[in-house]
Amino acid sequence: MRALVFLIAGLSFALLSACSSNNQQDFTSESDLYESAQEQLERSRWESAIRSLQLLEEHFPFGKYAEQAQLELIYAYYSSGEPDLATAAADRFIRLHPQHRNVDYAYYMKGLAAYSKDESFLSQIIPLDQTQRDPGAARESLSYFTQLLNRYPDSPYAADAKKRMLYLRNRLARYEIHVANYYFKRGAYLASVNRGKYVLENYQETPAVPDALAVMVQGYHLLEMDELSDRTLAVLRLNYPDHPAFNKSGEFDFQHGDVSGERSWISTITFGLFDKRDPRGFDSRRVYDPQYQDAPRALQ
Numbered sequence: 001m002r003a004l005v006f007l008i009a010g011l012s013f014a015l016l017s018a019c020s021s022n023n024q025q026d027f028t029s030e031s032d033l034y035e036s037a038q039e040q041l042e043r044s045r046w047e048s049a050i051r052s053l054q055l056l057e058e059h060f061p062f063g064k065y066a067e068q069a070q071l072e073l074i075y076a077y078y079s080s081g082e083p084d085l086a087t088a089a090a091d092r093f094i095r096l097h098p099q100h101r102n103v104d105y106a107y108y109m110k111g112l113a114a115y116s117k118d119e120s121f122l123s124q125i126i127p128l129d130q131t132q133r134d135p136g137a138a139r140e141s142l143s144y145f146t147q148l149l150n151r152y153p154d155s156p157y158a159a160d161a162k163k164r165m166l167y168l169r170n171r172l173a174r175y176e177i178h179v180a181n182y183y184f185k186r187g188a189y190l191a192s193v194n195r196g197k198y199v200l201e202n203y204q205e206t207p208a209v210p211d212a213l214a215v216m217v218q219g220y221h222l223l224e225m226d227e228l229s230d231r232t233l234a235v236l237r238l239n240y241p242d243h244p245a246f247n248k249s250g251e252f253d254f255q256h257g258d259v260s261g262e263r264s265w266i267s268t269i270t271f272g273l274f275d276k277r278d279p280r281g282f283d284s285r286r287v288y289d290p291q292y293q294d295a296p297r298a299l300q
Contacts, residue, residue: 214245
């Protein structure tokens with residue numbers, strides 16, 4: 001029995017020694033640890049890659065792979081579904097190496113990380129209208145991509161950033177129209193007008209511009225600011241004569257985005273909070289937005 005105990009103890013000691021030896025061996029060679037991290041990245045073993053890259057930086061902070069490991073750690077965090085950690089790692093790299101030849105990559109990954117937060121897991125399974133979701137991540141991503149283009153307009157990541165910015169600007173502009181439609185329901189006409197003006201001032205050349213003009217036409221009309229309403233209507237008619245707010249006779253339908261005439265006294269005094277009837281609202285994406293036209297029918 002005593003011999004068995006000594007045998008087990010001896011085996012345990014041997015295993016611990018082997019593990020200790022392997023761990024030490026991991027840290028004796030910077031190149032070996034870096035190559036191990038590369039292999040894990042290639043195999044999409046993100047958690048293992050993150051640990052290896054962290055160890056590389058911890059044990060060889062001034063080695064020849066240290067800066068590259070910091071860049072690849074950003075990618076590993078992003079690929080593992082940790083956009084906030086990816087952003088933090090990118091910020092750290094920018095702070096430590098502001099003049100690095102690949103610092104533009106860190107700016108790009110910040111935009112990409114925020115962009116990924118905008119794409120929920122549910123939206124990958126069930127088609128959702130992203131333009132009605134909280135725009136915080138979209139604004140953040142647009143800001144980061146804008147920083148990249150302002151600082152490094154010739155970056156190899158600039159072309160992809162521009163494509164993503166186009167989508168983000170379209171989405172943010174459409175969100176403003178959704179909010180304007182909501183304000184119409186509540187009878188907050190000035191707030192609706194301001195949302196339309198915001199689109200014209202900040203998101204020119206987006207598919208939401210026709211609806212922004214229509215919002216302003218309607219809002220000014222309801223505010224009894226007829227001169228401004230007529231001026232905006234002239235611009236809408238000249239540039240977007242096929243807008244759905246025009247009826248068959250070519251006249252603007254001032255009931256198109258408003259239910260003020262149908263609201264009860266309860267709806268009026270509560271600013272629409274207890275009125276579940278939604279106005280049609282302004283939404284001309286089927287006419288002016290090619291991306292929406294190509295979207296799944298469930299989104300339309």
